Amino acid sequence: MTSVVTSEISLYELVAGSTSAPLAMQISPVTFKSLMSSLIDLVVDQDQPASVWAKLPKGDAWQTEFDRYLDHIPPQQQVFCFKNQRDESIEESASLESFSRATTPIVLPLDSILRREYFFIVWSNQFCGLLVGHRARAVQQSDTPIDEDPPEKKQALMAYLVIDPEIVRNAIAVLQPLASRPEPLPEFDHLNPALTNQLLAKHIQRQEDLWQRATTHRRQAETANLLQLQNEELLSTIRLKDEFLHTVGQELRTPLTNMKTALTLLNSPSLKPPQKQRYMELLVRECDRQSSLITSLLDLVSLDQMAEHTTIQALSVADVVPGVVSTYQPLAEEKGVRLAYTIPEGLPAIACLPTWLKQIVINLLHNGIKFTPRGGQVWVRAKQQGEYIQLEFRDTGIGIAQSEVPKIFDRFYRVRQSFDEETSGAGLGLTIVQKLLLHCGGSITVKSRVGEGSVFNVLLPIYRGHQES
Structure with missing residues (x-):
């Protein structure tokens, strides 16, 4: 069963107003997803009953990461998934079909403050964590989910990452009334420092992996750009050589045409001696021109080869x-x-x-x-x-x-x-x-x-x- 609720509660403001609130972070959606993935890794590795409350952006990448968590938990574990009403109806959403086996879907109305926020909350008997983020006020007017923005235009999120049990419990307390069948939270014994250290280590390792992939992609992009420039240079060189060969052909043809014309005229029986002398001089001049052209061409072609060695x-x-x-x-x-x-x-x-x-x-x-x-x-x-x-x-x-x-x-x-x-x-x-x-x-x-x-x-x-x- 799907419940539709009306809420004026902001988890972000709840955390910000807490006396022990951590510093707010301005992070990208990629970093937000990385932090969420670190929390999922920790919960999966812990292999202990836990309650999860989540509201994530639309998109296959987010859904795939959430499915990874669902695949590792027993069916009876509490998972509450919040969606905006305008995204799509729960019954018609193919992306939410997987939720039915292990989650309780909750639809937020259009006027809900939570529709502009994203969160992932974990509560177990030894660890709790709250990741919440919302868009800065400068972009509150946009209705485009962060995952639908082009990569170069994705807006930064203002976010908190909290492991303080009191703050996390208060956040869950304001969300519980929105669920149609809220159940008691697992008893919290104590905050295990080893799990906190593990969360930090997992996130650092994940950030390192992201940095390594980004470095690899950047190098690949630089290599692609370099290859493109080299390709353009080669194409330009080929064009210049083609133009050069075309011009050479024309330059070689001109003196040959003049010599052929002079030879044809020299065969005329009515040719007078002065005319004959003029055509002979033309032949000599064009032969010299042809010889000069060929010599210059050979010099020009050999210059680059000589200079290299x-x-x-x-x-x-x-x-x-x-x-x-x-x-x-x-x-x-x-x-x-x-x-x-x-x-x-x-x-x-x-x-x-x-x-x-x-x-x-x-x-x-x-x-x-x-x-x-x-x-x-x-x-x-x-x-x-x-x-x-x-x-x-x-x-x-x-x-x-x-x-x-x-x-x-x-x-x-x-x-x-x-x-x-x-x-x-x-x-x-x-x-x-x-x-x-x-x-x-x-x-x-x-x-x-x-x-x-x-x-x-x-x-x-x-x-x-x-x-x-």
Whole structure:
């Protein structure tokens, strides 16, 4: 038989108003359930007759824990289970079917103060305990049971855990009239200290288990996040490689198409000598472009592989720059461009490989000469700047528009202000320079004005010993 009662009694306030009331705790529903489970463990292990009064949140986790207690007690033991009237009728509730064999269900009306409280009370001849909790006043207006809230929104409970026999007896005394068949409580002999210690030990162990599981879940979540980031990086790398291969295909096809066109036209019987000479020059130029593109691609692909297995060395810029300038001197003279360099004595060594510095200087000098018209100048100056050696590559060439400066280090990008179609290259030189500087801890900046020239400032770190890429 199910009884429906009206009550204005608050167990929480009853405990709070007691002269020997313990300190109130603000705890999560998870901690409340953990404390309840510790009480259940103690009662099950004690294997003594006990009266239990319970009002728990809805949910399978709470019901499963309560069923664990019911499975270990004899049918005649007193168990009173309180439910809110709005939750569901006792007769129709599948979750309460298990109560019929060992419990007395009690339905609380909608206006009962107890409907906003949860409790678990145990009374035996050697131990008693009361766990009661209710929501803080700030969330009293919510009708959602704590177990129905999402985990991140579960509200904290204000709770008491009491083992004082007088307080526990008073709490049961106010609940007994609500039961249709209240029975006398088992005679309380004395409070067994060993059981109190056991309750504390069980709760500490349970909290430790919860902490260990939470730690494991957190590590699993961190691992999952890391794997997701790695997966996104791999997908991004694959996309970049696909885009790179697509661009490479287009860049390789262009000179081949031009060469095929020139070869077709050279077979024309009506071709005049000047036209034939122009097509032959086109073939040579496109072959050079194709060769330059393939060489640059191989250099670019091999950079990352080389950097992984390379140890940075101490290097003097005076051992590299003069040799490269001398190599490009004939080309500069042929174009009518003045080429020079200035390297002060006593500059500290830089942290870079000789082949890397040589390639950096070659690409920047080549660009300077290529985009500087006859009568112009290109020069290289070195100086110390703090913890770096600065190499300044300055030219009086055609310059670069400000809108194009951020793009010049992109793969296959070519400036539009070209005064001679022979100046068109692979578009990878500056990309290679930037990657080489990245590997050795350096940097490059650009200043340029159209019609006035450009200045490329390269910063290379001073060697400090035992530096690796």
